[in-house]
Amino acid sequence: MKRAERLLDLLALLLNTRRPVPFSEIREAFPEDYGDCSEEAALRKFERDKADLTDLGIPLEYQAGDELSDEGYLIRRERYALPAVKLAPEELAMFFLAGVAALHLEASPFHDDLLLALNKISWAAGSREDAGRDFALPRSLGRVPQEGNPRLQEHLGALRRAIVARKSVTLSYHGFWRDEVSQRRVDPYGLVLRRGAWHLVAYCHTRRDIRVFLLERIRGLSVNPLKPKTPDFEFPEGLKLSERVAREPWEIRSHPPVRARIRFEPPVAEAAVAEFGHRACQVEQDGESRILELEVTSLDGLVPTVLWYRGRATPLSPPELCERVQAAWRRIGEEHA
Amino acid sequence: MxxxxxxxxxxxxxxxxxxxxxxxxxxxxxxxxxxxEAELRQEIDFLLMIGQPPFAPDDLIEIYEEAGRVYVHLHQSFDRPVNFTLFEALALVCAGRMFCTPAMGDAAVAMEGAISRILSALPPEMRRLVADLAERFVFESGEAAPHLSVLRHAVEERREVDIRHFSAGRGEVIARSVRPLGLHLSRGHWYLVAFCTRREAVRVFRLTRIQQATLTDRIFDPMGEIDVPGTVEAALRLPPRGSREVVMSFSPAVARWVREKWGGEGCQPEPDGGLRLHLFDVSDEFALSYAASFAGEARILSPPQLAERLRDEARVLAGGAGSPAAAAPEGGI
Structure with a gap:
């Protein structure tokens, strides 16, 4: 009997009874699979099947016998089955909105898990009619496999295992500034998806500091194969991964923070507030214009953004920013003279 | 596989x-x-063989397909899905947390509640593990998503929405009525896919550029199936090689950035280590802003009128004189 078939049959057997099923009975029920060899070999085979079922989320228990009941294997239905998850239709819709977006990423550490999880909450919400709205949006729930990025997917899968098991990883990393590939041994703390790009936050043994690596620039990766069940490192207490990854170009930590004020004119004022207003210390309204006050650690990182808006963004302070923007316009003018 | x-x-x-x-x-x-579907049909055939010993006909799952529809007569106790696995629960929490940023406003509060309902349905030991691991897999949605709630209702109830929308390509705010078909997040930005009644075509709008969205009572007919994520991705891709070409050159200092951004497409190395970039059918506004953002390390080569426009804008803005309004480009971005 094929493995998939055997596993499902075994599950059917255990789901259809409330009493523990002794191994001898399982052997009899599957003579071709467990009966055709020594009891020891059969038991080993059964243990592997049990591990497969556990990986599927199935709580298969062994119960020792006593005066009241037999010894044997048992699945408790209340632990097996999806519990009632009471989500409001609004909440279900929000999970789908977020979930479908995550499923269409070119790679994700949880693509297949998320696909099933969304289906499960939709099932728990009731029949298709009750939960009908969940699928009002996408034509397909997940991305089409060929639209994905297989190398990125593979790296994310390996990092997911390493992060959960806390195992060190060796990276072949293409550094952008040096434009060369180097080997780095790192302790992977976690992954951050920001603006559609995956970042690895890790302790780098070469640099002896916490560093951020762009997944796109990882050329190769291997997880420490030694002692797979023993963690190589601890996750530092209080570390917030998202704070480690630079958000905006002007938030790259190259200088002590200064406050910069920029005035955005209509029609871009509203869009500017929506796009990075949440990173501003303060947003002032001045007629139709908006003045955003930003905390800046790299003025050079801010100049391109101001230039992008051209005449619709005016730097107000600090003077250094105003000068750099003006100097940039002079260069642009000369370049096009 | x-x-x-x-x-x-x-x-x-x-x-x-x-x-x-x-x-x-x-x-x-x-x-x-x-x-x-073909694979599903094979799996349905496979499931017919599944059941409990002694595998008499009544012991097997009875599932069949008829005229494209699927029915189950005997489920053999497979009538409820398996509980969440650790990674399914984790995936749900991580994806849900995309909404849990200050930029998302009310949506963040609602999502926190929904996540805690998922967590409380888990066995206690798994709940702790999921909560711990969710700190290590951070999905962010990035910027704000104004009007998300109004637009989502409009999609569900098929109600037209009157929007005022800033078109970056045209550099102006445009009022129009749209029939919202779906919402999608891509690369940290939220988009609305909607049928524009003015253009009589499906259009993609970035949510941060929608300045006003008013739900109307005008119900529209279903438009058939639309691939919302696919429509957004197609709109974001570089336009196909059209007739109108913009050529820019970049200094060696920034050449690698540019090549990385465009994935090498339309990029041509220059002898001095710089780069020449050919873009097709991009808006003037985009081309001007893109060139300007390189602070003099980029030059528009053609069309010449565009180069002149950037030069004129630069002269005004470099002077530091005049009010910002006076300095604003025609139709400005």
Whole structure:
């Protein structure tokens, strides 16, 4: 009997009874699979099947016998089955909105898990009619496999295992500034998806500091194969991964923070507030214009953004920013003279 | 390739789903489970062999397809899906947390509640593990998503929405009525896919550029199936090589940035280590802003009128004189 078939049959057997099923009975029920060899070999085979079922989320228990009941294997239905998850239709819709977006990423550490999880909450919400709205949006729930990025997917899968098991990883990393590939041994703390790009936050043994690596620039990766069940490192207490990854170009930590004020004119004022207003210390309204006050650690990182808006963004302070923007316009003018 | 684990998880969901939704169509199942219809048919045949010993006809699952619809008669106790696995619960929490940023406003509060309901349905030891691990896999949605709630209702209830929208390509705010078809997040930005009644075509709008959205009572007819994520991705891709070309050159200092951004497309190395970039059918506003953002390390080569426009803007803005309004480009971005 094929493995998939055997596993499902075994599950059917255990789901259809409330009493523990002794191994001898399982052997009899599957003579071709467990009966055709020594009891020891059969038991080993059964243990592997049990591990497969556990990986599927199935709580298969062994119960020792006593005066009241037999010894044997048992699945408790209340632990097996999806519990009632009471989500409001609004909440279900929000999970789908977020979930479908995550499923269409070119790679994700949880693509297949998320696909099933969304289906499960939709099932728990009731029949298709009750939960009908969940699928009002996408034509397909997940991305089409060929639209994905297989190398990125593979790296994310390996990092997911390493992060959960806390195992060190060796990276072949293409550094952008040096434009060369180097080997780095790192302790992977976690992954951050920001603006559609995956970042690895890790302790780098070469640099002896916490560093951020762009997944796109990882050329190769291997997880420490030694002692797979023993963690190589601890996750530092209080570390917030998202704070480690630079958000905006002007938030790259190259200088002590200064406050910069920029005035955005209509029609871009509203869009500017929506796009990075949440990173501003303060947003002032001045007629139709908006003045955003930003905390800046790299003025050079801010100049391109101001230039992008051209005449619709005016730097107000600090003077250094105003000068750099003006100097940039002079260069642009000369370049096009 | 689908591994055994993923395959079995799909099958263990398929049966209870059809038990609950008699006559679910193959097309719907295929969409839900990310499995082509042909593969689904094979799996339905496979499931007919599954059951409990002694495998008499009444001991087997009875599932069949008729005229594109699927039915289950005997479910052999596969009538409820398997509880969440650790990674399923984690995936749900991580994806849900995309909404839990200050930029998302009310949506963040609602999502926190929904996540805690998922967590409380888990066994205590798994709940702790999921909560811990969710700190290590951070999905961010990035910027704000104004009007998300209004637009989502409009999609569900098929109601037209009157919007005022800033078109970056044209550099102006445009009022129009749209029929919202779907919402999608891509690369940290939220987009609305909608049928524009003015243009009589499906259009993609970035949510941060929608300045006003008013739900109307005008109900529109269903428009048939639309691939919302696909429509957004297509709109974001570089326009196909059209007739109008913009050429820019970049200094060696920034050449690598530019090449990385465009994935080498339209890029031509220059002898001095710089780069020449050919863009097709991009808006003037985009080309001007893109060139300007390089602070003099980029030059527009053609069309000449565009180069002149940037030069004129630069002269005004470099002077530091005049009010910002006076300095604003014609139609400005």
């Amino acid at each position: 689908r591994d055994l684990n993923q395959r079995l998880r799909i099958l263990l969901f398929l049966v209870p789903y059809v038990v609950r939704n008699r006559g679910a169509s193959l097309a719907e199942l295929s969409r839900r489970l990310g499995m082509p």
